[in-house]
Structure formats: C-alpha cells, structure tokens
Amino acid sequence: MQHFISDLHLCEERPDLTALFTHYMAEIAPLSDELYVLGDLFESWIGDDDDSQFVESIIAQFKTYSDSAKKLYFQHGNRDFLLGDEFANKTGGEILDEIHPLSIGAGIGGQSAILMHGDSLCWDDKEYLQFRQMVRSEEWQNQLLSQPLAVRRAIAADLRQKSKEAQENKAESITDVHPQAVAEVLQDNNATILIHGHTHRPDFHDLEVNGKHCQRIVLSDWGEQGNYLTIKGNEIESRYFS
Template identity: 35%
Template sequence: MNSTYFISDLHLSSNRNDISLCFLDLLNDIKINADHVDALFILGDLFNYWLGDDNKETLVLTIKKEISTLTKLNIPVYFIHGNRDFLIGNLFAKETGVTILNEQSVINLYGVDTLILHGDEMCLNDKTYQVFRKFIRSYFIRKLSSITPISLKKRIASIIRKFSKNHNKLKSMEIMDVSENAVKDMFTKYNVTQMIHGHTHRPHIHVYNENSVSRKRFVLGDWDKSGFVLKFQENGSYSISTLPFKNTCS
C-alpha cells in the first residue's frame, strides 16, 4: 500500500549528528520502499538555520546529496519554508530536485483536500514574533543576504538565535502556540477539512466538530529527542512514528 510522509522541525546542524543520522536513516528507508512511497513533504525548519544557497558546509552537501537520491528515483520531495530556513532558494531546489511549495499549499491527500504549512504565521498571539517575521522575510533582508559573505551571515545568525532563545524563555507556551482564531480562518479560507503543520513542537491531533462538519489538524513534532514522522496511506489511514536516535557524539 502506498504512503506519503510528512516531517518538520528537524533543525539539522553540525553539532547534532544524532538528528542528521536519524534523518539519513529515514531517507534510506524511503529509498528501500521506493515503489510504495508517493511523496515526502518537509514542512519547514529542515535546517537549524539557512544562510543561503551558497552554504558549502559538509552537512549541507551531504543532506543535499542524499535528498537528490530520492528525487532521482522519481520520489517527489516537497518543501515549505520554515522560520529558520526561509532563504532556501532555487539553487537548492535545482541541486536536490526538491519542489518548493507556497507557504500555504493545498494538496489532494488520497482524496482529501489538505492544507499544509509550517505554521508560524498562525502564532498571532506572539505579536513581537509576527513583526520580526514580516521584517526578516522582507525583500530588503533577502537582497542583503544575497550579497553578504557567508562568514558574516553566520555571526549574525548566531546573535539572532541567542536573542530569540532568551526572549522565548519569557513567553508562555500559549503565546507561542497557534491562535485558534487563525486556525479557523485557515480552514475557512482554503475550504478544507484537514490541515498539517509544524513549528510549535507540540505534536497532537486536534479534532473540530462544528455545524456537522468534522475537521482535523495534525501538528508535527520536532526532532530534538527523537525523530517524528506522520505517514498517510492511500486507504485514508495514518500513523505516527517516533524514530530513536543512535548513540553518537553530538
């Protein structure tokens, strides 16, 4: 029976080899079962940060190479930008064969129209973040990034991450979670009964019943303690897998 895979929030980095190895194991399993895999969807934050397609770090080159082995087997790999890797661009897509989708995209998931997105745009209660999100994704920042040396971008990214980490400690989980009003608006805007997203690191299946209409919102988990994979099968069933990390020096 054919399946479609969904993952997000891996935050791959050179100091977390355990996550990288787990992801490579998943890619290998998909390759082994290629005849029964319809697609892999990566819903943002594949990398802990992305400074531009000119990044030549060993980890980046390895990940690009392994993803390309899937697409060369005609296994479609789709990507939606996250808040940490929104600068992934056309060169990355060309080198890997990945298809970059719009921030909010509706797919036909075995007969069910399903909205997929990273999810950070629905965190409307975190007003400070939304202002920052708008600024950091602006044309000015993208243009500036394209002409800034990779070494300087690394320093800037490090400063931003430290500030964000310290700032988030002062926020409640409710503020950093999605707004239910935003969720409702998304369901209405796209006229779907199913949604899949990541970002919040709060995996759960939310069920909404209103006016005799049932809707489901699947929240993907992050890859900090273990890998997290949501898999849909062509008969409409779904399953969640947590993938153990190997014991390795990080």
C-alpha cells in the same frame, strides 16, 4: 504513500539529529512515493551558496531520494526561510507556497487538506510576527545575502541566540497557534484538515469550523527520536523511530 516531516533543526553541532536524518533517508523515506518537508529542516539557512560539507551531504541524500523517481517538496520554516531555487534544484525538489493544498484519499472518503509550517498562525506572538514580516521582505533578504558567508553565519548565530532567549520568556499559550487563525485558514481554503509543524507539540486535534468536523495535525520536532507522518489512501498515522 506520502511522508511528512518538519522541525529537524539540522546543524553541524547536533550530529545526533544528522544521524537520525541519515537513517530516515536511507531506510524509511524510500518506502514513500512523496516526501514533504514542512519547514525548519535546518536550524538556520544562510543562503543557497552555503558550500559547507555538512550542507552538501544533506543535499546529496535528498538528491538520491528524488533520483529514484520520487517527488520531494519543501516549505519554508521560521529558521530556513531563505531556502531558494538553487537548493531545490540541487535536491531535485520543489519549494511550495506557505499554504499548500493537498487531496487526501478519493471518492466519498476523500478530504481536502492544507500544509503549512505554522508560524504565521501564532497570532498572539506579536513580537515574532513583526520580526517575521521584516525578515520575509525582499529588501531585508537581499541585504543579508549580499554579505559574505562568514558574516551571515555570525548573524544567524546571533539571531538563534536571541530567538532562544525570547522563547524562554514567553508563555506557552503565546507560542502556540491561535484557534481563530486555524479556523480562518481552513475556511478560506475550503479544507477540513490542517497539517503543520513549528510548535513542537505533536498531536491530533479535532475541531469544528462552520459546522464541519475538522482536524489539525501537528508534526513533532526531532530529538531523541525522529518523527514522520504517513498518508496512504484515507489513513493518516504518526510514527516515531530511533
């Protein structure tokens, strides 16, 4: 069985989210064979050299999972795009590309899917896409990572505040994925299912792309409840827990 989670936004200031994560990793995740984290695991990530006790505790729980002969995968989100190889090695996981193919089921009922965080599909949010291009550049990241941890923490806090203010002033339609972006990414990757997070609008959407029935599955963010998607054979199900 495969599990998919995203948008946990873990941080020291939200012990309730950390408690949900700890419960999930101890009681629910072990039921799976593979765990995919599709971005925004953390509210912010200032670099793999973050040595805080909070970060170490999260890494340790993932390592316990991977040490039990289970596979662990991460995708970058808009909050934790600096997750790197050191983090992956410590957790026993693997960093995936922005678009990752996945086969669901087998035989006649089998389908081709792709996994994404989803932020790059928000075509109408042009301000964010410009910011995304800047922070994903090697030059910008190298410059940030060259700063001391304390400076990076301050920069991350400032970026979070600015992001919060920007989101409050944007229409909901702007911060959602663009239908044409979804259609193109499915077509370009010869897939009929897209699984993503980012928008915090969990749902199962049916759509048609070039005469093919397709599905867009949006994972939920975590708040009062946690959420995970399961795939077993051809069956796909979204589950909540508290």
